Amino acid sequence: MARLLGIRIKNYRALADVALGQVTYAKGDALPRLVCLIGPNGSGKSTLLDAFGFVADCLLEGVEAACDKSARGGFENLRTQGQxxxxxxxxxxEDDDSLRPIVYLLHVDLVQGVPAVVKETLRQRQQGETRGKPYHFLKLDNGVGKVWTGQSVDVRAEKSDSQRVRLAEQDKLGITTLGNLSEHPRIVRLRSYIEQWYLSYFVPDAARDLPPAGAQRWLDRKGSNxxxxxxxxxxxxxEEFKSILKRLARAIPGLKKITPEQSKDKRLLLKFDETGYKDPFFQQNMSDGTLKMLAYAVLLEDPSPRPFIGIEEPENGLYVRLVERLASQFTTRATSTAxxxxxxxxxxxxxxxxxxxPEQVWLVRKDEHGHATAQRAADIPEIRSLSAEGIPLGSxxxxxxxxxGAPE
Ligand SMILES: Nc1ncnc2c1ncn2[C@@H]1O[C@H](COP(=O)(O)OP(=O)(O)OP(=O)(O)O)[C@@H](O)[C@H]1O
Ligand SMILES: [Mg+2]
Structure with a gap:
């Protein structure tokens, strides 16, 4: 399970109906490896990123907890006003076969005043088929329905290999439960893929705290570890560690070298050699921007990275030249063979x-109803041709x- 091809969101805050990328089965342009959202304040960019966080929270904690997270404020605040x-x-x-994408559909609504999963389905084309419509391999209405084990579904009846399913709670996703069962390998992969999504909110101060000892697999959301x-x-x-440190140092201007040092209590202390200074500095002395660049570099250099990373306004607190540099690090990473x-x-x-x-940028704006719209820069003819002439997209x-290009 490696890649998101497209997403359609309805009734989530300002996103009354917004689609990005490939949202018709195996048709149209899939989302690229790097997707950038631009647009006015309040147009819905953060909401779009949060929609991913919401789906992941539903999977990990249940729908009620996901709705009630403090920044979300409950189901009634989340549903698009007036809808x-x-x-x-x-x-x-895209799972393991680009001709057979998997479609995951999830509907959350109030049931007797409590947020619940009211519909959840998974669809995919039959194994060996490169055309035609996808068939359900999970179909749940209000937590009751069927799941199809294995890859083959009886094309006519959609009933081979099927098992009846009745979930104990409508608060939990079907993929949370079924994604633990080895007889449903596709659902296991989907669950683990979504579990590994990473949404960051780097706070340089957090990276200055002396971290507890011990190795940790993933960067936390604040970049403190x-x-x-x-x-x-x-x-x-x-074997690779030295070259990882070299690449990290290269990502940050003015830095000659990063050297690891083991403290007596077994922490890994990082020493930064800066141009113009004889003695190295420790992490606590580094600037906000340097720590941010370091956190991004650690994310990008991970030899076995998260499959999906969402980052809000990475430019905050960075010098303009660093912003350009960071953007090119992202674009390079998006095309690399890593x-x-x-x-x-x-x-x-x-x-x-x-x-x-232009294929990597979406302009998010609100229409006359206050609903968000998302338009790909490559779909605005003038942008496409001017960009082809070599004029940078930002200018x-x-x-x-x-x-x-789109309604204001
Ligand atoms: N339940 C809702 N129904 C409709 N619109 C909503 C709802 N909840 C919030 N909004 C609207 O969503 C918008 C918030 O959008 P968001 O925070 O995603 O903007 P943004 O594009 O990230 O802006 P910024 O550039 O300032 O960060 C607000 O304008 C708010 O009015
Ligand atoms: Mg925002």
């Missing part, structure tokens, strides 16, 4: 957008060339 009916998500994934993650890399990839990861960023920075292609945006 009735469920909050809907439809996600198109950079040292622990590097300790994991050191242990797990001893194990694949998919990155979704929001930005207000034209310098960041300058490094991108086209800054000089208002995006304005006549």
């Amino acid at each position: 009735s009916g469920p909050i809907e998500f439809e996600l198109f994934f 950079v040292g622990n993650v590097l300790q994991y890399f050191q242990r797990q990839y001893p 194990p694949a990861t998919q990155i979704l960023v929001t930005t207000h920075s034209p310098y960041f957008v300058d490094a991108l292609r 086209l945006w800054y000089s208002n060339h995006f304005d006549d």
Whole structure:
């Protein structure tokens, strides 16, 4: 389970009906490895990123807990104002066969005043088929329905290999439960894929705290455990570790070298050699921007990365030249042969957008009803042709060339 091809979201805050990428079965342009959302304040960019967080929270904690997270404020605050009916998500994934994407559909609504999963389905084309419509291999209405084991479904009756399913709680997703069972390998892969999504909120102060000892597999959402993650890399990839540190140092201007040092209580302390200084500095002395760049570099250099990374306004607190540099690190990562990861960023920075292609940028705006719309820059003919002439995308945006593409 490696890649998100497209997503359609309905009734989630300002996203009354928004689609990105491939949302018709195996047709149209899939989302690229790097997706960037731009647009005015309040247009729905953060909401789109949070929609991914919401689906992941539903999987990990249940729908009620996901709705009640403090930034969300409960189901009634989440459903698009003035709409009735469920909050809907439809996600198109590439699993192991690009001709047979998997479609995951999830509807969340109030049942007797409590948020619940009212519909959940999974569909895929039959094994060996390269055309035709996808068949259900999970179909649940209000927690009751069927799951199909194995890959083959009886085309006519859709009933071979099927088992009846009745979930004990409507608060939990079917894929949470069935994704633990080895007889449903596709659901196991989907569950583990979504579990590994990573949405970051780097807080440089957090990276300055002295971390507890011990290796940790993943960077936490605040980026506070950079040292622990590097300790994991050191242990797990001893051969590559030196070159990882070299690449990290290269990602940060003015830095000559990063050297690891083991403290007496077995922490990995990072020493930073800066141009112009004889003695190295420790992590606590580094600047906000440097720590941010370090956290991003650790994410991008992970030899076995998260499959999906969402980052809000990475430019915050970075010098303009660093923003350009970071954007090119993201674009390079998106095309590299290293194990694949998919990155979704929001930005207000034209310098960041300058490094991108029109196929990687979506303009998010509100229509006359206050609902968000998302338009790919490559679908605005003028942008497409000016960009093909070599004019950087950020300057086209800054000089208002995006304005006549979509309703304001
Ligand atoms: N239940 C809801 N129904 C409709 N719209 C909603 C609902 N809840 C929030 N909104 C709207 O969603 C918008 C918030 O969007 P969001 O925070 O995603 O914007 P943004 O594009 O990230 O902006 P910024 O650039 O300022 O970060 C607000 O304008 C708010 O009015
Ligand atoms: Mg925002």
